[in-house]
Amino acid sequence: MRPNKVKALWRAGKPALVGWMSLADTFAAETMAHSGFDALVLDMQHGMGIGPDRAATWLQAVSATETVPIVRVPWNEPAYVQWVLDAGAYGVIIPLVGTREEAVKAAGACRYAPLGYRSVGPNRARYYAGADYLQHANEEIICLVMIEDIKAIDRLDQIASVPGVDGLYIGPWDLAMTMGIDPATYAKNAQHAAACNKVLEAAKRHKLVPGTHVNSPEEALQRFQQGFLFAPVTSDTRNLSTGSAAALNLVRAGLGK
Amino acid sequence: MRPNKVKALWRAGKPALVGWMSLADTFAAETMAHSGFDALVLDMQHGMGIGPDRAATWLQAVSATETVPIVRVPWNEPAYVQWVLDAGAYGVIIPLVGTREEAVKAAGACRYAPLGYRSVGPNRARYYAGADYLQHANEEIICLVMIEDIKAIDRLDQIASVPGVDGLYIGPWDLAMTMGIDPATYAKNAQHAAACNKVLEAAKRHKLVPGTHVNSPEEALQRFQQGFLFAPVTSDTRNLSTGSAAALNLVRAGLGK
Amino acid sequence: MRPNKVKALWRAGKPALVGWMSLADTFAAETMAHSGFDALVLDMQHGMGIGPDRAATWLQAVSATETVPIVRVPWNEPAYVQWVLDAGAYGVIIPLVGTREEAVKAAGACRYAPLGYRSVGPNRARYYAGADYLQHANEEIICLVMIEDIKAIDRLDQIASVPGVDGLYIGPWDLAMTMGIDPATYAKNAQHAAACNKVLEAAKRHKLVPGTHVNSPEEALQRFQQGFLFAPVTSDTRNLSTGSAAALNLVRAGLGK
Amino acid sequence: MRPNKVKALWRAGKPALVGWMSLADTFAAETMAHSGFDALVLDMQHGMGIGPDRAATWLQAVSATETVPIVRVPWNEPAYVQWVLDAGAYGVIIPLVGTREEAVKAAGACRYAPLGYRSVGPNRARYYAGADYLQHANEEIICLVMIEDIKAIDRLDQIASVPGVDGLYIGPWDLAMTMGIDPATYAKNAQHAAACNKVLEAAKRHKLVPGTHVNSPEEALQRFQQGFLFAPVTSDTRNLSTGSAAALNLVRAGLGK
Amino acid sequence: MRPNKVKALWRAGKPALVGWMSLADTFAAETMAHSGFDALVLDMQHGMGIGPDRAATWLQAVSATETVPIVRVPWNEPAYVQWVLDAGAYGVIIPLVGTREEAVKAAGACRYAPLGYRSVGPNRARYYAGADYLQHANEEIICLVMIEDIKAIDRLDQIASVPGVDGLYIGPWDLAMTMGIDPATYAKNAQHAAACNKVLEAAKRHKLVPGTHVNSPEEALQRFQQGFLFAPVTSDTRNLSTGSAAALNLVRAGLGK
């Protein structure tokens, strides 16, 4: 089976530098996949209604590169996990995991029996990964569960100890909302920082990967320096917006507008 | 945030005249959206297998007009609600809500914490609604739950009192089926009429919007006169069929066929 | 080969009552195809950018019915004709044929050697038509050329005498534009009527089918009564608009708005 | 209502010879549907991420033939069943049914009240089946539940006795996984064979149809001879791979490579 | 008719700051369209095989904003021009116009009779532009022809004097190729600069808009300062690549990699 480069980085204690994608467009995928990220995450949860069909062609587009394809599924439901793993995703991020039961459901969807309840049929995955996929998938496929509710912070050990979970991924905006904090201000909020720190510590304690969503390359760097091992350094839509604004500003300034 | 014209109509005690769509086609969407409806509803539940990808492009097509885009999701599952709200729907109709628990699940999917459990990420919605979407969405987004089982009629107060529910929308065909009534005859059935009336009364009692599916403009008018505030006055496929039949009849009659 | 019902009607001297489609949506296609038209025309020329891929799925959708599928191609170029015929269209309408050379180009694209230069490969057409497609296609497939420039009116005999042309189809709007007439007023213009009459006469003279675009069922009826044998009695977008307007008017009037 | 040919075969005690499809491509669908199968199954569960939109166009493509269209849904969730039945599927295969509760959930999604909880709205199904669909659908639509966990083998009577279930369909690979057997070797495993035999017997006992997934035409034949009445004799991707390999081998051998 | 903001800028002697798009993705389109450009150009000529269907949905996505939608068609063929104009493009860029005949062909495809030979049918354009589209389109729609062959430089007056041409748009890479210059070095080549200057002068002489493709915001600014009035200040794929590289560099530098 083609080794999962992100898992290899983590085994070496190194962070994975990730590109985040809200566009399912396959040419955008190739453009991002040729940009040097360790992995790309396609976000099926938020934005422009991405279903399994477009996720699958996105996975094909990324397949011709060395960038590891990961998908954030729309919900903690096994059908979504199954779709993207069978189509060749090398990892999933599963939102809204707040209890041990939800973690068991999430992890089980990623693992074949006897570890979990994933159904056998990696039809496209075998093209990407190799004919021995079935033998190694339980080991190589990444399962990150999202911690994004303040109530989950109290259950971190119950969640983190579920076999098959590879890491904890913070959703800082939702976490803020459940704490009554304006999400636009979370970065300056001590309580929020404390909650995130608990996730980082729990991950370390359980030998899991600590990851977190961020809003800028600067925040990603800071998180990596803090010990997080998985974070998006930028996203496709951020690149489109900031690149356009910078170009327009440069030209307008030059023209004296 | 762009105001929700349908909510404004309701606040003024006025009915919303709705166009129903079973076609996800974006040009059909624009044609309907330029026809003068207060709102359009895309029906993801029944018909031609409409997933989130086509729902999202439908929402884009409607966005250039003043017609309010609403989606009937395929099932009372939060992933579907999340997909269409993040893609810019200004309301959802959620089928098969028969208990208080189901109403809590439905309403919660539409509302951000602390009112509900909607996850933050209105990526496309912000383009449609404006940058302050997060501040006003809980107030402006419509959540209608469907009453379409005779067993639900006995639990109307439990359902209608759930915070975050904006209205009760009758599914008269399914309601008839659960009452053992041939749905083709519901309009003449007194028991069915009585059940519908209970929904209307419950909605008024709880200051919710009463709505109902209908089969013709005439029935819509009658329902509005009865006090309902939300009903489709026609649908795309109805227009296609009846318009074609009328044209063929006119020509065939003229030709003596 | 499945017989072409439209050609059979014409052989019997009867008009074909056609539905016009600007939507490539396959569910719209089925809805229209179940409405009783003799044929449907998909318009690839004007509107919502319909390429060969969507034309092909439209042809599949119509195939399960008895309605004859015809396509107006975007331009008098053989690639478009080839695409839709190989995908199972039973006829094409070819725009902007103004000279004998253009008619030879148009007709040749529809006919196999030695009559024309259509390349062999009716891969999907064979599923629709039957295994003996190649033996009968030159006879059964319809080729209508559009007369829509006042300059073409003087060359009607040169155009109509080209072997392989089955009929002349008037484009009244473009014809009006080339005559300096506001197209919105063509129906009341005597010069325009005279030009159309010349097309009708030329078609009869050459034993071809006279056809014309129209704007309403009433105009279609009038044209059939005048001797035309092919005209759209309504269209999908017309049905959507007029059906919506009628429903809204009925309800608004009833509500006293 | 158009009769369900597969059910007719079963009533006559005859097996249904099925083609399995992992491609949602509509031209592949037509090619397979013209190949002589009694039925085709589109597999939404495994492979290339097939959502409801592509399932619906696949159903349209098959509709022009006599081949019965069946869909394996991605999960035992009613939304998927509803989507494909409303779009015209004449049967569903529902994965991972291991308890009576799961069987009730599965069967109920396929049946209108009072037998089940399917919601009324067979918009496209009516085009395929006829206007009287609602009267006969509960009888004509096929519901197969998958037995693919060793724990389900002990509950066969509880599952098979659920009203509305038409047959038991074995998933031999997943079954092997849950038994700790390498799925590549199941065909030679006596315990696995015994478990499959229990399913066959339970089906007979409850007058249900026994079906099973297989890996080759030879295995299908053997299963039919054993008494199974539903099995895929080949699949689209198998045809592509083995046909390509055979052609390459023939040519390479001839060329002395 | 909705006024063409780009033409208004030009009438005021001001440059149009353009965003270039190689992605047909509709969410990318909205993201770019909300970034402040005066216009966006969708490039159907080079890259990821964009046909009329995706161009049309791209046009819908841009329609909800104030950004003017323009399309570079794949070739100087009227079918492409017709497709995108009827679908609502407010301008086209037509490649490879090297002779007066080619300019007449290009300009004629953009203009209704008697100015040109555009066929009437702005079905979607009317939704975007308004009901009076036909009265004003010849005036408001932009037609830019590309000068990208050294042989065209000698025929600038013949090309620029064709009625209906609004501007000359330089393709510097192709121009370099035809001059035997490595296109990567054109910016430093005096002969190339001289050729571009001739285009600028010819445009001024004929009161046309001078435009040019560029490779960076800096080059765009320089061109605007030189007198050009139309140039892309950045592109979607440039934004994706450079934004990703910048983010990765920032993080890697911070991590000491």
Next chain:
Amino acid sequence: MRPNKVKALWRAGKPALVGWMSLADTFAAETMAHSGFDALVLDMQHGMGIGPDRAATWLQAVSATETVPIVRVPWNEPAYVQWVLDAGAYGVIIPLVGTREEAVKAAGACRYAPLGYRSVGPNRARYYAGADYLQHANEEIICLVMIEDIKAIDRLDQIASVPGVDGLYIGPWDLAMTMGIDPATYAKNAQHAAACNKVLEAAKRHKLVPGTHVNSPEEALQRFQQGFLFAPVTSDTRNLSTGSAAALNLVRAGLGK
């Protein structure tokens, strides 16, 4: 630039064993691309209306393998050649080249100046081929022109001597039609064989690659033995049909049907 394996085979005097595809489906593409062919040809000319959008995603799907992607374009028009080459095709087959002028048009569309008139913009091709694409494309990209009209047989030297043409590809069905031969019988026709032989000889004389379409692996082998260096050994739709028939026959025979 990634070397073109097919050209390397030819330089070594070896035939290229090709898989032919009429399905644009990207999963079918991967399945075929993993089957061991030297190259795959996507046929845009005949069948299911494949436009540039689906050709581009097909090219992406094949890109993750070592199989060389080639496209038969729908017509001898440069726009089609440009679309597929810019999207990463490593060769094109151009239909209906019957004169020197047509060969010049075809070859020129494949070559950058000064050899031809291909416009610069290999946006996706660079991802597949490498950053130095522009330097080597004229050499590595394959241009095959189709000889499929008896009139072309007399002009073989004029066609074959056009710079930039890499090979002559016989269309035996169309060739038969133009000779008045039933195409189903061409394989037994001496005149047809003589014409094909002239193409083989002309190719050798001009140091071009002789290729031909065939109907079976056996015919491909025979052609390779005859000296042809490019032929499809099977196709996707052939595999689907013959594989299905063989499986059904095996099972039916076993069941005594």
